[in-house]
Amino acid sequence: MTSRRTALAALLTGATLMVGACAGGGASDNVDAAAGGGAAGATTTLNLYGYAVPKVGYDLVIPAFQKTEAGKGVQFQQSYGASGDQSRKVAAGAEADIVSFSVEPDVTRLVDAKMVDPGWSSGEHRGIPFGSVVTIVVRKGNPKGIKDWDDLLKPGVEVVTPNPFSSGSAKWNLLAPYAVKSQGGQDVQAGLDYVNALVSDHVKVQPKSGREATETFLQGSGDALLSYENEALFIEREGDPVEHVTPPQTFKIENPVAVLSTSKNAAKAKAFDEFLYTPQAQKLWAQAGFRPVDETVAAEFAADFPAPEKLWTIADLGGWSTVDPALFDKEKGSVAKIYNAATQ
């Protein structure tokens, strides 16, 4: 009898404790945000689907938007993951109002699914509110002396870069040396040879997203991590024992944001999208380590974002509509073939 009472008492205590914890919840994982974001009354909720890396930026931009006239009472639900995987989820029915992907093809998938207006990239900045450049993150003190793309192919150097079929980051990471070695796509074979050597002999891990790649690298795998410059700045600020080297020739990363035509709150989503391009938001992106697209803001932060000798762009290679099928098609793309061969 006593033990049953004890059992019941224990269970009841547990239950009470749990219920006690069940105060109001929210989306923020930040204690301070609870005080600021509590706009009562009629609110709109916007669902943001993004790749994981710009979360640090949205953590600054969203509160700023909520303080503007248009953003009053707008709550955000944010989901972050691998760009390709996030795009797949939205196409498969996950409810989104606004998407923030790493690469344009992930938006194109939604255009094809008739979820994003085909004219999404017709604005002044072609639907790209922020960007970055591809950089190489190395261990503190750069023990392997990695400075340029060729250094990655030195024997014994292990490189961490995510899986290009789920991650946008991985596509940029491979495009950078491809563009450099092929002189902007003129010598395709030279570009592919480099990618082949890199993937076959130096890339062992295939994390699903740029953020997972960072985590893998910080946990001790590999000698070099290919990543966004903003991600490198982020982990350096976090105090992790790494530093980054931007090769003299590298690649311009352009991260698209689009509003879904299926959105129930299209007006607010549109307002948020427009807010991303305002000087105020552009400054916040710059503070978070992203390269702003607004020229005045970019000039202001020029010291933080050194210009490489040569910055190749996706346009140099003929745009995503050419590059994506040629390199990243899951069956016929050259990079897909390299990856399949490398995993044999």
Add this chain to the structure above:
Amino acid sequence: MSTTTQPVGAPPSPAPPSAAPARASSQGGRRRRGGPGGRALGLGVVGLWLSLMVLLPLAALTVRSFDDGLSGFWAAVTAPAALAALEVTLGVSVVVALVNAVMGTLVAWVLVRDEFPGQRVVNALIDLPFALPTIVASIVLLSLYGPNSPIGVHLNATRWGLGVALAFVTLPFVVRSVQPVLIELDREVEEAAASLGASNTTIFRRVVLPSLAPAVISGTGLAFARAVGEYGSVVLIGGNIPRETQVVSQYIQQQIEIDSPAAAAAVSVALLSVSFLTLFVLRVWATLSQRREASTA
């Protein structure tokens, strides 16, 4: 029943011993409760519930795995990366199951035959891996054997790490299946053998082990079946390195993420067949050995 708990997440022992006689008596007895109508309704509900929850999803999975025909299925399952993941999974699972067979029996022995302070706490601790969410298991092991290891042991992203994670989550299977048998083992036979001059090694090999073998084998089999499908506990510590530490469930998830659902379904069916076959063999074997026991008795 013994005084030990049935493992959480464990399939019940392949052949419930109480089932056969009770079934006979209930079938012989008069049916109770409601008319045939009520029972038909009940059976309908059960059928619908099991179909909707379990059968239909698996049927949909199987059908989708043949989306590209038999050759598509075969190509997806025999893709080099898929085969590599299967190899890693089966290899590590076999090793972990064997470690379990030895260490689980040892732990059970110590818990039953030995006496030491704190034994009951240790006994209760055995079930912890079943109660602990797998992702917590992963992060717990990572905090000890990960990059910030306080003891300087780095197992993350190695097969050792995989092995430790799988050994953690499968620990209770063998212990909990051997323990009750050990408790009920007749010690008089052992003592008779000892008085006839048999050494401890001989007694263990000739007397104890044969009685324990069925329990050890069934526990090991269950541990193996659990290990091949495991996901949560390896997700943070495994490293997901293709051909080295990527297990089948991670490979399947990767196929879903890169939008190759047919390949994901095909490899899922392959994985499902492995674990189902293991459990099926265990069940048949248990029935056979029970029958053999009954005929010799």
Add this chain to the structure above:
Amino acid sequence: MRTSRRATLALRTLALVYLVGLLAVPIVVILWRTFGEGLGPFLASVRTPAAVSALNLSLLIVAITVPLNVVFGVVTAIALARWRVPFRGVVQAVVDLPFAVSPIVVGVSLIMLWGVGGWFGGLEQSTGIKVIFGLPGMVIATVFVTLPFVVREVEPVLHEIGTEQEQAAATLGASGWQTFWRITLPAIRWGLTYGVVLTVARALGEFGAVIMVSSGFPGVSQTLTLLVHSRYIDDHNTYGAYTAATLLMGLALLTLLGMTLLDRKRTHR
């Protein structure tokens, strides 16, 4: 078999070292990591709105899963133990099936059935109910993995108690429902409770199946286990992952305590 003092000690040491290295030390380390900075930071970290919502969602899923499993599980157990079930062997195998299925495979199967382009994919257009990437999907995934527990705990009890009392009640004129409430239910009560505790533990801890069908919005569709993962991977917040894991571990220990106490109850019935 009498082992010498030295052999006993050697075996004991070996077993304890294995258990300590595998179970005890990692748990001590994570507790030390969590509480090393004091209770304040821990409480702050598990009281963020996202953490509170995650706990709420986990409990909500438990609250929906448990009654479903109790009702359908008991009916299934009664059917298997008392009625003439066609293809009994097959039905038994189907009940055990979820134990053999990898959580990831559960997730993939549910996507194939309920997702866009799946067999029931049209449901969303016609009714507006979102299964995959919605709460229903997470509940269905949890029900799938916990389905066997109640059946497997209740069925043996039903066999063990036999049918005499139920028949006596029926002879005395009790209706089916009366017999069930007055005779059967009290008899299976501890087995049922044990099954429920197992269900709760597994439902709180399910990760692989749920991550495949969740839309991953913190505060909305993130359970505690998903929070641990997303804090660790997406937020680069290792400490937060440790604290959330410790919270889950606390719930698991509570369950374990309940299991141990109930087990004594169940076996000394």
